[in-house]
Amino acid sequence: MYLRAAADSDFPFLVDILLHAFNWSGEPTFTKDxxxxxxxxxxxxxxxxxxxxxxxxxxxxxxRPIGAVWARLLSQADPGYGFVSxxxxxxxMGVLPGHRGSGAGTALMTAVVEQAQGLGIDALSLSVEDANPARRxxxxxxxxxxxxxxxxxxMLLRLP
Ligand SMILES: CC(C)(COP(=O)(O)OP(=O)(O)OC[C@H]1O[C@@H](n2cnc3c(N)ncnc32)[C@H](O)[C@@H]1OP(=O)(O)O)[C@@H](O)C(=O)NCCC(=O)NCCS
Structure with missing residues (x-):
């Protein structure tokens, strides 16, 4: 497995991953449309x-891309589910089914935290539903x- 910075051209893959993140339970909450x-x-x-x-x-x-994590600033006027400020x-974040449970998610999280630290960002937030094992x-x-x-x-991660 390789990790690389997400690029403009990753948009379609991020849409796929967003769909997996919202449909994490296996129950299809949303179609792509x-x-x-x-x-x-x-x-x-x-x-x-x-x-x-x-x-x-x-x-x-x-x-072949198998997973992604990305960070986006949203606003008080248009907050995300995990909005803090x-x-x-x-x-x-999400990893494609069939590639989960092998460390990709952990590696992605470590990488995005390093990116945030490199950018001088103070904290990262996210939202996790009650039963989602991603919480661990x-x-x-x-x-x-x-x-x-x-x-x-x-949930919030404060960065030193
Ligand atoms: C959450 C997710 C990104 C983790 O990626 P991964 O490559 O499976 O993670 P790793 O192998 O590095 O680490 C395993 C940990 O991921 C989580 N995990 C493993 N399988 C999972 C699954 N099917 N669904 C959700 N989380 C899972 C657990 O926290 C697990 O730790 P545990 O073994 O202590 O329970 C991935 O499982 C996934 O895409 N899940 C569905 C989408 C999702 O829930 N996105 C987050 C929305 S908040």
Missing amino acids: QLLNTPAVSHYVAGWKREQDFGTVAETDDG DAIPELT LYERAGFRKVDRSGDSDT
């Missing part, structure tokens, strides 16, 4: 890659619950 036409969801990828967007893509040895980017990965990475929204926790 619904996702792209629901502003509260499509704002995680709309206009990618904006100036302050950053992220990492994991690829197989032969260059206008200055704290929110993460979205986030806790291991140092994220802590700071808020509650519906059946999800907002």
Whole structure:
């Protein structure tokens, strides 16, 4: 597996991953069309890659993307599910089924935290639904619950 910085051309793959992130339970919550036409969801990828967007893509040895994590600043006027402040980017992440449980997600998280630190960012946030086992990965990475929204926790990682 290789890791590389997410690029403008990764937009279609990030849409796929966003779909997996929202459909994490296996129950299809959204189709791709619904996702792209629901502003509260499509704002995680709309206009990618904006100036302050950053992220990492994991690829197989032969260059096929298998997972991604990215950070995006959203605003109080158009907040994400894991919104904390206008200055704290929110993460979205996912690994394709069939490639999970082998360390890709952990490697992606480590990489995006390093990217954020390199950019001098103070903290990263995310939202995780109650039953999603991804929570354990986030806790291991140092994220802590700071808020509650519906059946999800907002988690924050403060960066030194
Ligand atoms: C969460 C996810 C990105 C982790 O990637 P991964 O490559 O499986 O992660 P790793 O192998 O590095 O680490 C394993 C950890 O990931 C999480 N995980 C493993 N399988 C998972 C799955 N099917 N769904 C959700 N999380 C899973 C668990 O925290 C696991 O740790 P544990 O063994 O202590 O339970 C990936 O499982 C995934 O894409 N899940 C579906 C989409 C999703 O939930 N995105 C996040 C929305 S908040």
